[in-house]
Amino acid sequence: MALLSPGIAYSLAAAVIWGTYIFALKRYFSRYPGTVLIVVVNAVAVAWYLPVAVSRVGAAGLPDASAFGASEAAIVAGTVLTTAAAFLVFLRALAAGEVSYVTPINKIVPVFVLPIEVLFLHQRLTPLQVVGVLVATLAVYVANYRTGSLLDPLRKAASARPAQLALLSAACYAVSDVGKRLALQELGIQPELWVPTLLLGVLVVVLPLALREWTPVRADLPKFVVAGAGVAVGEHVTSLAFQQVPASIASPIINTQAVVAVVLGGVLLRERAFATRLVAAGLAVCGVGLIAL
Template sequence: MELGLLFALGAAVVWGVYVFILKRSFSGYPPAGLTVLINAAAIVWFLPVTVATTDTEGVGLAGAALVADPLGTPARIARSLAAVDPASVAVVAGTSAATAAAFVLFLRAIADGDVSYVTPINKVVPMFVLPLEVLLLGEVLAPIQVAGVVVATTAVYVANYEPGSLLAPLVEAVHSRPAQLALVSAACYAVSDLGKRVALQELAIPGTLWVPLLLVGVGLILLPAAIRNPPAVTRRDAPKFLAAGALVAFGEHLTTVAFASLPASIASPVINMQAIVAVLLGGIVLGERYFRIRLVAALLAVVGVSMIAL
């Protein structure tokens, strides 16, 4: 548990830095095309790890042969096709689809509503993960851990909150389309988190194989939108894409290790504290508003994680 929490905290830091860099360096790029390009760069960074560590004959996924050996012989690929595990393929496809859908729905939500209003609602992912994991997977958490999940989720909400009525975003969500889209997006992210847990624990898909499979899956789903509105990458920005890809590869690796060793209802709130990292960086580096509120969120996050670790 303690080692898994360390990886989850590391993932939160990496993803928080990634979100901050996206905001500063890639604001002019269309989101779908940006994601496809960065995922492609991440695959380039991570693929040598997959090739070096994955036994494609034993993982039960046909795609493994193509990931680890794209120029493999027809006989080898045929053997992998014969060994396809339908459950594993379904989980990989479902998790990729849920991740891509969550991303698209969130973009639609912020297109129709204010970011400061939509984002806190979108970050209640763990509140969906907890009941789903208990009901569908029979996960059992101690009461103190459940309370820690609630506190950590509250910390994420506070990190994105701006002064006003505390419950206004949730009350207005009943009638607000942007808020409804944000809630559905959060639910999709919860399904994605559950998919990661099932893939890595119940199905025992190797983590070094899972990372490129997920990146490829999300990229393929978003590719049509990226083709319709392709990003114009300048030569000066190419190193930034490679750097962002390295962050994504590292973040996905840390996330994968966390979900392989922790219940999703514990890994999810810790990793979602990336929002706190991002807003703290915004307050420290860019001097953004409401920094004291962000510090309160950080304190709540520490308390929540400490309760989870008990």
């Protein structure tokens, strides 16, 4: 049996890391505003990651200033802004609607990634890989599904404000994923340089909003230190994935993080609808298998 390619293996590892992180956020950080959470966690993650960046990024690893023009800077800035925007719009969607309704729509990121890469980057996928993308996306949807018709979120998306915000957030995440692929592959930015750039950039964008609703975090500082380490590792592994495979392949695999999170919730917290989430996990495995062919 052939081994998984490194890019797919990194994508799977990222899904596990981010799924565990989502579970930890639900379990230990629910009382903090999202903006405060991302600022503190990103700051800690940068502190964890800086020794890696300093030791591995030398002068040879820095982008050539003569080849790094306005378009290249726009890709980096646009990726940072869309990453921050995706998170902030998702928070607005959660404020406007129920988590069980908003989250499955928000996680259909690969549906946007695939046409972006095909239309603008001329990416070509085999028919089996396209099916795999769709199956992995369906797994994320099923993992978050609770009650009602499976088509209800799609029917309401055209008119319901929470659904519209969730779709906008998913589109922003898709642009962000494609931007990561461009930065790491086409622009050749080292992951060790890209990770702190992205983390600091998102921190700076979100900081003004976080200051308006600041909540002291000293009581849970050890938890934030652990969470920051997880984010540092997660962003590094995610960058390695986007460095080696197209976003249309990495994104659906990484977004199965939702399946990891809900399975952990079902096993450890005994959340409802666990059988449905097991079906989602099976779909995720099938989708990833088709993508890896």
